[in-house]
Amino acid sequence: MNIEIINIGDELLIGQVVNTNASWMARQLNLEGFKVHQFTIIGDSREQILEAFQEAAERCEVVLISGGIGPTKDDITKAALCEFFGSSLVFNEEAYKDVESLFSRRGYKVTGLNRQQACLPEDCTSIPNRNGTARGMWFEKHIPAAGRQGKTIFVSMPGVPFEMQAMMTDYVIPELVKRFHPGAIYHKTILTQGIGESFLASIIGEWENNLPPSVKLAYLPQPGIVRLRLSGTGDDKATVRSVVEKQAEQLSEIISEYIFGTDDDSLEAIIGKILRAKKQTLGTAESCTGGYIAHLITSIPGSSDYFKGSVIAYDNDVKEQILGVMPETILKFGAVSSEVVTEMAIGAQTCLSMDYVIAVSGIAGPGGGTNEKPVGTTWIAIATPDEVFSKQFLFGDNRDRNIRRAALQALNMLRKNLVGQ
């Protein structure tokens, strides 16, 4: 069974609003084992809506629509649905009472527009909206032009995210599950750091070629991170799960050195969990990352349990005066060097009294590069209660990406040390 999602609204097509409705709907449907075949995003235009309805009916047994059923003039989805199904509007007493009671709770007055909203196509099942005035509409009809024997389901919902979401959760998904008994589906995402997409692909190529047909692999790259998503389908939930987990295990063995977590993990959250459990503390001494590592760490609620603070030593004066880096070290080796980043880490560990310190010094660019140390050159040091170690990296030539890649690389170096990897 295929599902198409249609989102209607001019604001989507000018890019003013990012379409989060489609991805939310798809995510929920996927969790129940449904597969979404296509998203179609169109404007508030009668011709476009009718064309999209027709094409969707030819492709999919279920068409889920959001947007265009509000009270204003530009909302024409309901009229288009009537035209598409040859249906006409009937005043719905129950829908009107819902609006009246919602408005009286909020202290508003019902207007003529709201009376109009309570008019619904005669041949649909209306779906209550516990967060707004526009009811959903469920059509289940044989559409000869769709070239299909059985019925096609069209569901129209509001475009306001939390109104649509409540309707999907309360009504639409349970009804779809009742009718279609979807197969089992299971996703597992392996998160890697420190390796590019094409290198990963060449390392895991043989394993990938031997994947069973029921399991699909997707590469999801972000700056500094590549996520590998395994998706399995089948009839039995436990079997699908075990097939995917077995493949994930095999994959994990091949690229273990690059893996830092699974699914919704983040490096900063993983590190936080470990440090909280160990009752140990963390700080940073940052030059080129300019506070971005501290920002990532403190984006985690409750990070004050283990994060004490940082010194952002952009200027060499700060490296020397606060972190105690020796002027001679900077003079002899340069600010971007193993020696300086090591002294930064030890200095922060001492002056901030912390168990672990991440220290970074590099050339983020676009300026500041030399032949010996081009833009992207970055030294990272980790100070632990037992040792200090450092490593050099050469990232790219884009400032924002260099900052991000250096931060993720540094967090992963700390994580590896914490887990003894």
Added chain:
Amino acid sequence: MNIEIINIGDELLIGQVVNTNASWMARQLNLEGFKVHQFTIIGDSREQILEAFQEAAERCEVVLISGGIGPTKDDITKAALCEFFGSSLVFNEEAYKDVESLFSRRGYKVTGLNRQQACLPEDCTSIPNRNGTARGMWFEKHIPAAGRQGKTIFVSMPGVPFEMQAMMTDYVIPELVKRFHPGAIYHKTILTQGIGESFLASIIGEWENNLPPSVKLAYLPQPGIVRLRLSGTGDDKATVRSVVEKQAEQLSEIISEYIFGTDDDSLEAIIGKILRAKKQTLGTAESCTGGYIAHLITSIPGSSDYFKGSVIAYDNDVKEQILGVMPETILKFGAVSSEVVTEMAIGAQTCLSMDYVIAVSGIAGPGGGTNEKPVGTTWIAIATPDEVFSKQFLFGDNRDRNIRRAALQALNMLRKNLVGQ
């Protein structure tokens, strides 16, 4: 002229990745006076891609595609394009050299997959990718089945946002402008900080009602900032420009106290320009913002000219030991207080030898709030060469938004002081 955007990728259809590419592309096209007719989002499936290409060609003169041209097996857009246009792949020396030089800059080795990526359809114009290995492809062909006399343009780009964005900006949009000469369009964006969307709307309502029909206003809210974009259209560029500028001037008079810049300005860039001209220096002493202000400041290339460094004093120990905040001050007034944030600012000014310091202490949440100081309570102090002043704010209950709003508010307090506003 109509444009359709097709985004290809299974990860979009399961909702794991929100489709920001379509809205970004639509926004840029709109800025140049182009109208996007439809977004179509499909999976990495040959049949689906071919069907979507066919339908898009029937609807639109220009089809912009992102996704599915990476080096991995699930990327099949290039093969589908070859099939659609009856074209075959030819090894492209120039494309291969680009990959080689990108990889040698990064110290990587070219793999067989990269050689494969340098094979491009013989009848397309290839578009350089300055941020990655997959070239874009520009097809301009008569498609009989599209039912149109002239040629249809198909452009295939990578799905990685910053690769696609550079290609759109450098090549695709300029080429479209050359071919289609969209009407004159002029945008002016007024940037405000410290006032919400609905308050703005009530203050500027009368002015908005009197806007000429050729000028449209859009509210573009972000956490802490509301951008007001005026877009004028017409035949003559100079006339359109002067009509919009006149309205922007009127608007600026009404809300002058909230405006910090126009168009692509950012608080951190404005502050940087002023400090560089004055040859003065800046640093931060951050508690709840956790380095985010330093990160914003150092995201500006060349910020090392005026930014010296920061102390992130999450823990009170760090406030006392590095910044010299008196333990009694914390005990008496609490860490989130005018007194503490003032001592933080002065302490940083002294220990980091800086002209200006931004200091912030607050409760970002979700934990840590009390009846007297609920989550969102934030004190900001600015130390200048002449004085220190502080102010209290109450933001909301969302951690990420509180961090962002505090950072922008603090930067704007400094900017106002620097410009004597």
